[in-house]
Amino acid sequence: MSKIRKMSIQGVRSFGIEDKDNQVITFFDPLTVLVGPNGAGKTTIIECLKYATSGDMPPGSKGSSFVHDPKDAHETEVRAQIRLLFTDANGEKMSVQRAMSCTMKGKTYTFKSLEQVIVRMKDGKKMSLSSKCGEIDREMISALGVSKPVLNNVIFCHQEDSNWPLSEGKALKEKFDSIFAATKYIKALETMRQLRLKKGHTVRECQMELRYLKQNKEKAQQIRETVATKEAQLMSSKDSIQQIENQIDPLENRLNDIDMKLGKVMKFDNDIKALDSRKKQMEEDNKELEETMEQVFQGSDEQLLEIYQNHQRTVKEKERRLTDCQKELEKASRECQRLNRVKADLLMEQGRLQLEADRHTDNIKNRDNEVRSLSSYLEMEGYDRLPFSTLQLESFHRQVKQRLEQENQTASQVMADFQEKEQQKQQSIDEMRDKKTGLERTVELKRDLQGKKQQELRNFRTELQRLEGSSSRLQELESELSKAERELQSTVQNSNVEELKAEVVELQREKAELDRTQRHLDKEMETLNTHTTARTQMDMLTRDKTEKEEQVRKIKSRHNEDLVSLLGYFPNKRQLEDWIYAKSKEVNATRDRLAKLKHVREAAGAGSRNTEDFISCSKTVHK
Structure with missing residues (x-):
């Protein structure tokens, strides 16, 4: 039986958090x-x-009220610890330690469960189990041997829950069911019932399978007996077959002899x-042959053989001549091919040249046309007459070179004069512009000044009208007015606008003249x-x-040796065309000769075939 021995409390409710308060x-x-x-x-x-035993908080407590109040301890965090020393159901000493903390942030309290450890003394050794490795509540219930509802x-x-026997029927039944584990008992009965049903179903399946196995066993026994009978019949059949095969072997040998003799007879037939x-x-x-032959040879075999040998010699001679002709034909063909290649190369070179x-x-025509047009332009x-000789072109x-130099000198002189005049005109224009600016x-x-004087005159007139009653003032004003009018007339005379306009027109006319000179x-310059x-263009x-003449010279030098080796001299265009025409005629003649040789060869072959037919017919008649 399990027993509780000691318990230490620190930091729970009214218990202090200091070590001395433990x-x-x-x-x-x-x-x-x-x-x-x-x-x-x-x-x-x-x-x-x-x-400590079940891990449940008191009813109505959220954890923060179970720990010592941090406000009373003047701390932001308070740690609480409960240690319990007890003897388990087996009489072994055990201890459990549960720790928790409460943190205050403003007016909010936060409860947190810390590490929980169970220590068991077994054979003088301590064995500890942490909440990180196992479930402490289940270990405690197992060690105490009492269910959690009973605890x-x-x-x-708790005293607040001590009146539960007086609660309603349903709640009371749930309490008693949890205390006496009635629900587990019912579940166990249900599990046993389901297990019994499963086992009964398995037994029925096994019985049915047993019946099938018995039937299969009987069928297997019958099949074994049938197999033994069939094997005995098979052995007897094999013996009979062996005897029949022994009887068949002599018959097969005799049949083979008959087939061989029959084959020989068929062959002879x-x-x-x-x-x-x-x-x-x-x-x-x-x-x-007798009907078709006009004359039957009456001589002996020796005479016929002699005639045949003479004919054979004639045929061999013709074949030899045919072979020689074929060789000449091949040689002529090779020569013809070579000449054709030479001809093709020469034709290509001729076309390119x-x-x-x-x-x-x-290019010469274009040059002459350009020279004529340029000479007419330059007078x-x-x-005027084409074509031009080399001396004419050089002249x-x-x-043109001299004319160009003269034109360049003239243009340079004109440009210098023009620049000098332009500078003078520009200087005069600048002076006139300055003068115009000053006049303006x-x-x-x-x-x-005239506007000011007119304004003063108007002011004076206004003042005069206002002071008509004062004669002295009127005289003064009249004198001032006459003075102002004189100044106005002198100013108008000094500032002659017409003269300024005339000067501006003159300057514009000079500017237009300079523009015309510049355009000329x-x-x-465009002409130059x-x-x-x-x-x-003429230089180009x-x-x-010069380049074309150099190319023609190179072509002549490159093909000089070939043409000299073929003709013995370097030909001009007319001579080269005549030589090519002569070679073409030779090639055509060679082709005609080859065609004739081919015709002769075919005729000789036909004659040899006729001779062989004649000899064979003669032998047949003789026989």
């Missing part, structure tokens, strides 16, 4: 009585026992039939640029001509 309570056997005034902590001890509702029943048919065919051929010559001719005489080049400024000042000079372009044409 309270140790010893429980006696068989009874311990707790006596004290209200608030001394009697209920707290029962709550600590309940929490909570009977042994450590076929040979006889073949010989008969051959005989008939030869007789028919002999009759046909002709193309280059045509291009060169076109140069002696360049034209020198004249003077006019503006005079206008401002621009046209002359055109001359420069023509000179550049001259270089092109």
Whole structure:
């Protein structure tokens, strides 16, 4: 039987959090009585026992009220600890330690369960189990040997829940069911009933399977007996087959001999039939030959053989001649192919040279046209008739060069004069512009002064009208008015606007004249640029001509050796065309000769075949 020995409390409800406030309570056997005034902590001890054994908090407590109030301890966090020393159902000593904490943040309290440990003494050794590794509540219930409902509702029943026997029927029944584990008993009965049903079903299946197995056993016995009978019959059948095979072997040997003899007889029969048919065919051929032959050879076999040998010699001679002709034909074919290749190369080279010559001719025509157009533009005489010779072109080049130099000098002089005039005109324009600016400024000042004087005149007139009664004042004003009018007239005379306008018009006219001069000079510059372009084109044409002549010279030097080796000299265009035409005629003649040789060869082959037919017919007649 399990017993509670000691319990220490620290930091729970009214128990302090200091080490000196740690309270140790010893429980006696068989009874311990707790006596004290209200608030001394009697209920707290029962709550600590309940929490230490079952892990449940007191009813109506959220945990924070179970721990010492941090506000009373003047701390933000308070830790509580309960340690219980007891003897388990097996009489072994055990201890359990449960810790918790309460944290205050503002007006909010936070409860937290800390690590819980069970220590068991076994064979003088301590064995501990932490809440991190196992479930402490289940271990405590197992060690005490009492269910959790008994601990909570009977042994450590809180005073607030002590009236549960007087509660309603349903709640009371639930309490008793939990205390006496009636629900578990009912579940056990239900489990047993279901297990019995399953086992009964399994027994019925096994009985049915047993019946099937008995039937299968009887069938297997019958099959074994049938197999034994069939094996005996098979052995007897094998013996009978062996005897029959022994009787069949001599018959098969005899049958094979008969087949061989029959095959020989059939072969002889076929040979006889073949010989008969051959005989008939030869007789028919002999009759046909006798009917077709005009004359029958009456000589002996030696004479016929001599005639045959002479014919063979004639055929061999013709074959030899045919072979020689074939060799000549092959040689001529190779020569023809070589000449065709040479011809093709020469034709290609001729076409390329002709193309280059045509291009060169076109370039010369274009050059002459450009020279004629440029000479007519430059008013140069002696360049109206085409084509131009080299001396004419060189002379034209020198004249154009001299003309270009003269034009360049003239253009340079004109440009220098123009720049000098432009500088002078620009200087005069600047002076006139400065003068104009000064005059405009003077006019503006005079206008401002005139406006001021007119304003003063109006003021004076206003003052005069206002002071008509004062004669002295009137005379003064009249004198001032006459003075102002004189100043106004002098100002108008000094600032002659018409003269200024005339000067401005003169300056604009001079500017227009300078613009016309500048446009004329621009046209002359364009003309000079055109001359420069023509000179550049002429230089390009001259270089092109030189390059083409160099290319023609290189082509001649590259093919000089080939043409000299073929012809013995370097031909011109007409000679090369004549040589190619002659070679073409030779090739055509060679082709005709080869065709004739081929025809002769075919005729010789036909003659040899006729001779062989004649000899075979003669032998047949002789036989």
